[in-house]
Amino acid sequence: MQDYSATLTRVEDYFDRSATKVWERLTSDAPVSRIRQTVREGRDRMRAIMLSRLPSDLRGARVLDAGCGTGMMTADLAARGADVVAVDISPQLVAIAEARLDDALKPRVSFASGDMTCASHGRFDFVMAMDSLIYYRSADIADVLARIGARTAERVIFTVAPRTPFLMTFFTLGKAFPRADRSPTMIPQDWRQLARHTNNRVSRVERVSRGFYISECLEYRP
Ligand SMILES: C[S@@+](CC[C@H](N)C(=O)[O-])C[C@H]1O[C@@H](n2cnc3c(N)ncnc32)[C@H](O)[C@@H]1O
Numbered sequence: 001m002q003d004y005s006a007t008l009t010r011v012e013d014y015f016d017r018s019a020t021k022v023w024e025r026l027t028s029d030a031p032v033s034r035i036r037q038t039v040r041e042g043r044d045r046m047r048a049i050m051l052s053r054l055p056s057d058l059r060g061a062r063v064l065d066a067g068c069g070t071g072m073m074t075a076d077l078a079a080r081g082a083d084v085v086a087v088d089i090s091p092q093l094v095a096i097a098e099a100r101l102d103d104a105l106k107p108r109v110s111f112a113s114g115d116m117t118c119a120s121h122g123r124f125d126f127v128m129a130m131d132s133l134i135y136y137r138s139a140d141i142a143d144v145l146a147r148i149g150a151r152t153a154e155r156v157i158f159t160v161a162p163r164t165p166f167l168m169t170f171f172t173l174g175k176a177f178p179r180a181d182r183s184p185t186m187i188p189q190d191w192r193q194l195a196r197h198t199n200n201r202v203s204r205v206e207r208v209s210r211g212f213y214i215s216e217c218l219e220y221r222p
Helices: 001-016 022-027 034-052 073-079 089-100 104-110 138-149 165-176 191-196
Strands: 062-066 083-088 110-111 124-129 152-160 201-209 211-221
Touching: 001 022, 001 089, 001 138, 022 034, 022 089, 034 073, 034 152, 034 201, 034 211, 062 073, 062 211, 073 083, 073 104, 083 089, 083 191, 089 110, 104 110, 124 138, 138 152, 191 211
Parallel strands: 062 083, 062 124, 083 110, 124 152
Antiparallel strands: 152 211, 201 211
C-alpha cells in the first residue's frame, strides 16, 4: 500500500496543480494541437467502448465513475439514467466536472473528492475507471479491483496502458531520466499478469491505438 499512497499523492499533485488547465482544455471543445487531437479522438473511442459494455438503459443502476476527472464519462452515464457517484482525488477537477454537468442531469450525480477506493462511496452495480489506474503497479491495481469489486454487483470496467513497444520505450526512458517535476509515471501492464493477480477475474475487451493515445479496456468480474 506504500506504493499506492505514494502514487496517489503524485496523481493528486499533478492533476490538482500542474496539469489542471491542460486537462481542462483537452477535455473541452477548445482547439488543441494535432497530437492532442489524436488523444481526444482515442479517448472518445475508448469512452464509447467502455459504455458499450453497459446496458443502454441504466435507470435504477448505481454507477461509480472512479477518477472522474472533468466528468465526461459521468455525463454520459447520467444521460443513460444511472445514479452516478463521481469521485476524483483532485478537488479542482471535481469542481470543473460539477460546473460542466447539464442542470437537467445534476439530480442524478453526487460528486466527491477523495480516493476512489473509499468504502464511504457505498455499493455499486457498475464501476467505470477510464485511464485512472494507469499510474499504478499491477499489484496495486489488483488490490484496488478487489476493494472496489467487493462493493460491486456486476462489473468494473477499466483501462490500462498496454505493453506496446512504444509505451515500453517511453516507460524505460522515463525510468532512466526521472523527471524533475512530480508528475506520475504511466506503467504499462500485461493484462494476463493482472488476470493472474486477480484469480482470473480480469478479461480483455479491446485496445484503442490512435496517435499518441494507446489504452486497453479490461473488465473485472467480482
Ligand atoms: C487521465 S485522468 C482521466 C479522467 C477521466 N476518467 C477521463 O477519462 O476523462 C485520471 C484521473 O484519475 C484520477 N485518479 C487517479 N487515481 C485516483 C484515485 N485513487 N482515486 C480517485 N481519483 C484518482 C486523477 O486525479 C485524474 O483525474
